[in-house]
Amino acid sequence: MASLASLIPLVLFLLVALAASIVVRRRADAAGGGFVNSYFIGNRALGGFVLAMTTIATYGSVSSFVGGPGQAWQIGFGWVYMAVVQVTALVLLYGIFGKKMALISRKLDAVTVVDVIRARYGSNALANLSALVIVLFFAATMVAQFVGGAKLFEAVTGYSYLVGLALFGVAVILFTTIGGFRGVAVTDTLCGIMMLVGIVVLAGGILTAGGGYEALMTSIKETSPEMLEPFAGGAMPPSLYFTQWLLVGVFTFVLPQSVVRTMGYKDVKSLHRAMIWGTVIIGAMMIGVTALGVLAAGVLTEDLAAYGGSVDNIIPLAISRTLPPVLAGIAII
Template sequence: MTVSTPMMVTFSIYILGMILIGFIAWRSTKNFDDYILGGRSLGSLVTALSAGASDMSGWLLMGLPGAIFLSGISESWIAIGLTLGAWLNWKIVAGRLRVQTEHHDNALTLPDYFSSRFEDKSKLLRVISALIILVFFTIYCASGIVAGARLFESTFGMDYGTALWVGAVATIIYTFVGGFLAVSWTDTVQASLMIFALILTPVMVIIAVGGLGDSLAVIQAKSVENLDMLKNLNFIAVISLLGWGLGYFGQPHILARFMAADSHHSIHTARRIGMTWMILCLSGAVAVGFFGIAYFQNHPEQAAGVSQNSERVFIELARILFNPWIAGVLLSAILAAVMSTLSCQLLVCSSALTEDLYKNFLRKHASQQELVWVGRAMVLLIAIIAILLASDPNNRVLGLVSYAWAGFGAAFGPVVLFSLLWKRMTRNGALAGMVVGAMTVLVWKQYAWLGLYEIIPGFLFASVVIVLVSLLGREPSTAAQQRFAAAEAEFNTH
């Protein structure tokens, strides 16, 4: 039996398992509400783990360990920023968004919520926010498909074209069939697999090197700068890395998990589970890259793979240190990270096209069954466009992914926060904030002023504009303020 055979078997079992969950979820999908938000039925555990898994893509098991392996512990500032941002998102946004969306015409999507919250009869907010979602997420989906293809290409020696379809088809099937419930249930399994891989792997690396003390000594001997949190970083660089945390307030695929919780009372427990999962996973990813330095310093003859590409550090350590069957399970965690993020992005795009454009502009009285099938058709449409973009992995459009996170964070983040915390916010304030946030990110990225990550000025300028435009305009209607107050009162009940 070759090394690749056990891996092929474990990957196949994993993929078939995810598809099976999709068909089980099909039986629980009765209407469009079920397809898009699972009927708002997610308990604390599924809410927490699906939010975490949909957030952390292949970057968690490849990009972050690779950066740490290459540059040392200083690359962990981004993990600190993400942890702080995620905790604030759970604390400030999650429960309030769950309640406010229900009070505002039972909004199923973020554009739906904006439109109802600000009584936007022109539907301009709905259209602009839906278009922002479609543009950024289609690109995101393409990058996820590329990551999956690269995994199959490197693990099984497939050609890129074949790997592209193998990596994408399973995710498309269970998202198409089961909708939100399938995505959330599979995310829960995938989150469990990711945390298992990221706790077990660094422990085995440390043991292989000879213990924690020996590992640290080897790393320090190679370069004492590997232990320096400020290596090659100035104040602007540290603030930029921490600034990644601001992105959480505006990510539609994460916010959808909060909207789908069975109650805002579930959020408290979900926050504890979600943050524990996230801290353990990020710590494990940092540890894989950090202690991987020690392992490959002691075993230079095995370092060819990571020398060519540092992002392969997790893959190489899994292959070297574990039985092929266990390695197959561990490498499935990378596929889990890719699939969990891709599936929820496909679903958010589908909901934007179906709920916010098709239903509102083409078929206002469409039946629930019709909307479910249109939603499924939109999943296929977005997936095909993403695959076409991904078919050329060097396509320049994929470079836009680096600031799609900033785009969502700056365009939607301040609008979401102010809409949940300030009843005086107006429709024009929301519209101005959304446009200024997105445009600041796009322009700042081109000129790279101060070397500052574009989400920070984008978030700041959008917030200022929201306040100024809202205060200069007429107050929201009495009915809008009463709905806001009623939702806030419900949120504050325990």
């Protein structure tokens, strides 16, 4: 059944984010610097907190907030221990690429990663190939984000999947077209803040529905004690830990959507502040939301078949079953 109360917070947030994009774009135009630098790299003027939050919001995705917690619901704390490595992501990004990319991009007047590749290797062919690879993989990545967001929207609000898909798609196009790089960074910051708020709201719902943390842990220990073990009764072997730590923690610092943000900050002080802010927030966010998947196992106690046969349904169901409509609308933002 469709719930208007759960839809209203989402629509209001999107309108606020759109207004922020418009304001940021007008201020950027007033500051000058040329269209290319203003639109694609935000006149290289991001402060520490905005730099941290836009990187975190870009790093976090449907897999972080739906797939990861869903796996934790099935596997247990082993998946949380795997997620801990994500704390290193921003330290590696800013520490390895931060200052170097800023210096190089300013020297070359580059506004994209492809610009840097072209200048470094003196090859238009390699630059064009890099651009093609980025576009192809981003297309696949964005499809996953839109599909995941629309499914979450449908499960929580009761409105159709297509309505959610259209709403998110139009919003992203407007934010990007109107706001440019800095507008996206500001809306990312708003999204990052709402990610933290959503985690707290959902945690409150799950803890209330499960009778508190102790009751949830007792329920999990009685029904699935292996979920409390680091290796999850064999479901999390050391080889999986190793490969997942490389995949989601160590190697993510080379993702182009993250690297381009090191080209847009204001000064070294902003970079250092972003490293501190980003490490603390991404740690709280990724560990927190994954741990909620484990706690949800004390509330959603049936087997996976009862939940549509997919772990991706766990967080949407946890939201819809443990929160009133308005709070559910906040949680999906």
